[in-house]
Amino acid sequence: MLTKEVNVIRKKYSKKLVNVALLYPNKYQAGVESLAIQILYMLFNSENEFYCQRFYSVPPYTSIEEGSKLSDFKILCVTLQYENDYFNFLKTLLNTGIEPRSANRLNGPLIIAGGPCVTENPLPLTPFIDVFIIGEVEPVFPDLKKAILFYADSGELDVFKNIPGAFIPSIMKGKTVKRVWAPNLDVFPYPTRQVLPVSTGLRGKHPVAFGSSFMVEISRGCTRRCNFCLIGCQTLPHRERSLQKLEEIILEGVRSTFRNRISIISSAFSDYSHLFELLEFIIDNKLYAITPSLRADRITVELIKLIKESGEESVTIAPEAASNRLLDYLNKGLTIEDVLNSVEKIKQGGLNKIKLYFMYGLPSETIEEILKIKDLVDAISLKGFKKKNITVNLTPFTPKPHTPFQRMPQTPFKELVKRETLLLKNLRKTGYNVRSYDVKSAIIQTVLSRGDSSVSDVLEMAVKSGGTWLAWKKAVRKLKFNEEIFLGEMEVKPLPWDFIKL
Numbered sequence: 001m002l003t004k005e006v007n008v009i010r011k012k013y014s015k016k017l018v019n020v021a022l023l024y025p026n027k028y029q030a031g032v033e034s035l036a037i038q039i040l041y042m043l044f045n046s047e048n049e050f051y052c053q054r055f056y057s058v059p060p061y062t063s064i065e066e067g068s069k070l071s072d073f074k075i076l077c078v079t080l081q082y083e084n085d086y087f088n089f090l091k092t093l094l095n096t097g098i099e100p101r102s103a104n105r106l107n108g109p110l111i112i113a114g115g116p117c118v119t120e121n122p123l124p125l126t127p128f129i130d131v132f133i134i135g136e137v138e139p140v141f142p143d144l145k146k147a148i149l150f151y152a153d154s155g156e157l158d159v160f161k162n163i164p165g166a167f168i169p170s171i172m173k174g175k176t177v178k179r180v181w182a183p184n185l186d187v188f189p190y191p192t193r194q195v196l197p198v199s200t201g202l203r204g205k206h207p208v209a210f211g212s213s214f215m216v217e218i219s220r221g222c223t224r225r226c227n228f229c230l231i232g233c234q235t236l237p238h239r240e241r242s243l244q245k246l247e248e249i250i251l252e253g254v255r256s257t258f259r260n261r262i263s264i265i266s267s268a269f270s271d272y273s274h275l276f277e278l279l280e281f282i283i284d285n286k287l288y289a290i291t292p293s294l295r296a297d298r299i300t301v302e303l304i305k306l307i308k309e310s311g312e313e314s315v316t317i318a319p320e321a322a323s324n325r326l327l328d329y330l331n332k333g334l335t336i337e338d339v340l341n342s343v344e345k346i347k348q349g350g351l352n353k354i355k356l357y358f359m360y361g362l363p364s365e366t367i368e369e370i371l372k373i374k375d376l377v378d379a380i381s382l383k384g385f386k387k388k389n390i391t392v393n394l395t396p397f398t399p400k401p402h403t404p405f406q407r408m409p410q411t412p413f414k415e416l417v418k419r420e421t422l423l424l425k426n427l428r429k430t431g432y433n434v435r436s437y438d439v440k441s442a443i444i445q446t447v448l449s450r451g452d453s454s455v456s457d458v459l460e461m462a463v464k465s466g467g468t469w470l471a472w473k474k475a476v477r478k479l480k481f482n483e484e485i486f487l488g489e490m491e492v493k494p495l496p497w498d499f500i501k502l
Contacts, residue, residue, distance in 0.1 A: 004197065004198040005064075005195055005198060006195070006196055006197075006198055006256075006257055007193040007194060007196070007256060008064070008065060008195055009045045009052075009065070009195075010066065011045070011051045016049075017049065017050065017051045018049055018050050018051070018074065018075060018148060018149065018152045019050075019051050019052075019068070019072075019073050019074065019075070020044050020050050020052040020053070020073065020075045020076075020077060020148070021053060021055055021063070021068075021073035021075065021076045021109065022037065022040055022041060022044070022052050022053065022054050022055065022077050022078075022079075023054075023055045023056075023070070023076060023077065023079075023089070023092065024037050024056055024057075024078075024079060025056075025057045025078060025080070025085040025086075025088035025089040025092060026057055026082075026085055026088055027056060027057070027058055028056045028058060031054075031056050032195070032196065032197065033213075033215065033263070034079065034081065035191075035215050035217055036079045036081065036114075036115060037054065037079060038194045038195065038215065039137065039138070039190075039191055040052070040077060040079065041054065041191070041195060042189065042193070043137070043138070043141050043189070044077075046189070047145060050145075050148075053065045053068055053073075054195075055070055055092070057085075057088035057089070057091065059095070061092055061095055061096045069096065070096040070098065070109075071097050071098050071109070073109045074109055074110065074152055075109055075110055075112065075148055075151075075152070076098075076109040076110070076111045076112070077111075077113075077114070078111065078112070078113050078114075078115075079113075079114055079115040080113055080114070080116075080117040080118055080125075081115050081116060081117065082117065082445075083117050083444070083445045083448040083449050084441050084444065084448070085117075086117075086124070086125065086448055087459070087467045090128065090459065090460060090463040091463050091467060093128075094463065094464065100127075100128050100460060101127050101128060102127065102128060102129065102130050102169070102170065103127070103170075110130050110131070110151060110157075111128065111129050111130050111131075112130065112131045112132075112133065112144075112148075113125065113129045113132050114132065114134075114137055116231065117448075117449070118132050118134065119134050119135055119179060119234055119500065119502075120230055120234060120401045120402060120449060120497065120500075121401045121449060121450065121451070121496065121500065122134070122167060122169075122500075123451065123452045123453050123455075123496050123497065124448050124452070124453065124455040124456055124459060126169035126453045126456065127169075127453060127456045128456065128460075129169065130157065130168065130169075130170070131157075131166060131167070132166070132167040132168075132169075133163070133165050133167075133180075134165040134167055134177050134178075134179050134180065134500060135165045135179035135180035135181050136180060136181050136182050136220075138188040138189075139164070139180055139181070139182050139183075139188070140163050140164050140165055140166075140180050143162070143163045143164070144160075144163055146159075147159045147160045147163055157170065157171065158171065164178070164180045165177065165180030167500075174499070175499065176499050176501055177499060177500055177501065179234075179500065179501065179502045181220075181235070182220075182239070183239070184239070185217075185219075185220065185239050185240070185241045185245075186241055186242050190217075190249050192249055192252040192253040192256055192257075193253075194214060194215060194256075194257050196214070196257055197212075212259070212261060213259060213261040213262060213263035213290055214250075214253040214254055214257050214259040214261065214262055214263065215263045215265055216246065216249060216250055216253065216262050216263065216264055216265065217241070217265040217266065218240065218246060218264055218266045218269070218278065219238065219239060219241065219266045219267075219268055219269075219271075219272055220235050220238070220239050220266075220267070221235040221236050221237055221238035221239055221267065222235070222236075222238055222268040222271075223238045223271065224268070224295075224331075224332075224333060225404075226320075226330055226331050226332055227329070227330050227331045227404040227405050228330060228359070228362075228397065228399075228400070228403060228404075229400075229403060230400040230401070230402065230403055231267045232267065232403075233402050233403050233404075233502065234502060236502070238268060238271075240273060243274040243277055243278060243281075246278060246281075247281055250262060250281070250282070250285070250287070251285070254285075254287060260286065260287050260288060261287070261288045261289075261290065262282055262287050262288065262289050262290065263289075263290040264289060264290065264291050264292060265292065266292055267292075269291060269292040269293065269294065270294050270295040270298035270299070271298065275303070276302070276303070276306060279303075279306040279307065279309075279310055280306065282310050283306070283309050283310050287310070287311075288310060288311030288312075289307070289311055289312060290312065291307055291310075291312055291315065291316075293316040293317060293357070294315055294317050294342075295317075295334075296317050296319065296334055296338045296339045296342035297333070297334055297338045297342070299315075299317075299342040299346065300345060301345045301348045302349075303349070304345060304346050304348070304349025304350065304351055305349045305350060307349070307351070308349060308350045308351050312351070313353055314351060314352075314353030314354060314355060314389075314391075315346055315351055315353075315354060315355070316354075316355040316356075316357070317339065317342060317343075317354070317355075317356060317357075318356070318358075319332075319334065319336075319339050319356065319357070319358060319376065320332060320357065320359050321358065321359065321365075322336070322358065322369065322372035322373040322375065322376040323336070323369045323372050324336055325369070326362060326364075326369055329362075329364060330362070331404070336376065339376065339380075340379060340380070343380045343383045343385070344383050347383055347384045347385065352384075352385065352386070352389055353385075353389040353390075353391075354385055354389065354391070355390075355391045356377065356380070356390065356391065356392050356393065357393045358373050358392065358393070358394055358395070359394075359396070359397045360394060360395075360396060360397065360420065360423060361396045361397045361411035361415070361416045361419060362397045362411075363397070363408045363409070365411075367419075367422075370423065371422075371426070373392075373427075374423070374426040374427055377390060377392055377427065377432060378430070381432075387430060387431035387432050388431060388433065391432070391433040391434075391435065392432050392433065393434075393435045393436075393437075394420065394423055394434065394436040394437065395436075395442075396411070396416050396420070396437060396439055396442040397410075397411065398410065398442050398445050398446045399446060399449075399450065400449055401449060401450060401495070401500075402497065402500070402502055406490070406495065407489060407490045407491070407495070408489065409488045409489040410443065410446045410487045410488070412487075413439065413443055416439045416442070416443075417439055420436055420439055423436075440469040443487065444469075444472055446486065446487055447483055447486045447487060450486045450490065450495075450496070450497075451486050451496065452496040454481070455481075455486070457475075457479055458475045458476055458479055458481050459475075461474075461475035461478065461479065462474075462475040
């Protein structure tokens with residue numbers, strides 16, 4: 001890789017070290033801003049027994065640190081943040097000569113997987129993964145370390161079964177697995193020496209699309225419990241890092257990464273109990289902040305002024321729907337009036353750019369409610385925002401495991417395309433910036449998130465045939481796979497993922 005980085009770890013070669021391959025199954029530009037990768041890289045390399053090297057799903061599929069071959073590693077850890085990265089994961093195995101199926105992988109690496117997709121439902125990946133970690137890794141890393149070291153000497157898979165949150169498909173079929181989580185974020189180590197591209201300049205100019213900022217996770221979990229939201233249901237309870245701890249992390253992080261730009265990570269940013277003090281600390285230290293989405297009913301003029309002073313030029317809010325009936329149905333705890341009041345405050349606070357997130361294809365949604373998205377965006381524009389300064393992000397609704405909507409049907413493909421086309425036509429002709437998530441990917445995402453182990457055959461065949469939508473549909477037909485079992489309303493009991501206890 002040509003990109004220069006700071007804080008890369010290169011240990012002196014020794015046969016005593018257990019080399020761990022850390023795979024982010026996507027492009028470098030996406031993986032370099034993954035906090036999960038930074039945490040795992042820190043945890044493994046802080047141990048004298050391990051040497052952890054990073055891989056991404058791009059040719060030549062060699063490690064960033066040494067140019068090592070993936071197939072030479074005894075342990076491969078993969079983090080799965082998005083279902084559609086399952087394609088990249090299998091493609092990487094195939095292109096590096098690693099047998100995808102665990103039962104046939106006699107000489108290949110032991111594969112350990114974690115991440116939100118694994119926690120929601122690991123079943124579609126069970127033929128390919130040896131060990132899953134359900135939940136957060138920090139609390140169980142000491143146990144995981146011992147198990148890996150023992151396995152490296154003995155090759156015995158049973159050693160992993162006593163790790164809290166571990167699921168081993170080959171020996172734990174039918175067993176209940178309870179998610180593991182960190183009760184106190186302050187007591188666990190945090191990656192302050194993040195591996196990032198070399199950057200220069202006040203705003204952190206850099207040679208790749210992402211990776212210009214130091215990532216600071218201020219909290220985990222969310223108290224809102226929106227009916228569609230996987231993260232809100234998967235990461236309970238809501239936990240915060242203390243302000244004192246965050247101040248220590250930020251000062252050490254900007255010093256060690258040579259950054260002056262902070263990317264704040266939180267699924268409940270507006271609810272952080274010391275939000276104003278945190279932003280004031282960032283401003284006082286002449287740092288710049290990239291902030292996550294704001295709750296419309298938590299926005300104040302004072303908050304927006306602080307966000308602007310911290311360097312942001314726009315803010316993001318996620319109404320998700322444009323009718324009070326749908327907002328209530330989603331359990332958003334918001335009204336259209338709340339949204340319009342919030343944008344007034346954004347304008348009064350001095351910011352002129354806004355990003356909006358909406359879903360379509362929601363259960364019970366009508367065409368009239370689809371059209372109200374355009375009406376709401378128009379109403380927002382009338383609050384003083386130029387159309388060119390409003391970005392509208394559109395995403396098809398995908399039902400997720402463990403959420404109140406987990407049994408809901410996916411709106412059929414043709415109907416989703418129809419609704420997307422209607423929205424794009426109405427919004428773009430008015431002059432708004434509109435981005436839309438691919439409908440085909442959303443359909444596949446639903447099958448991968450709600451499927452059982454039978455989905456793995458379709459996934460593997462599709463990857464071997466090119467990994468495209470056409471390859472997926474061809475595999476579905478050839479294997480006579482009934483997608484509707486997982487795309488339609490799921491009435492079966494128990495649900496495939498019920499053995500995962502959050």
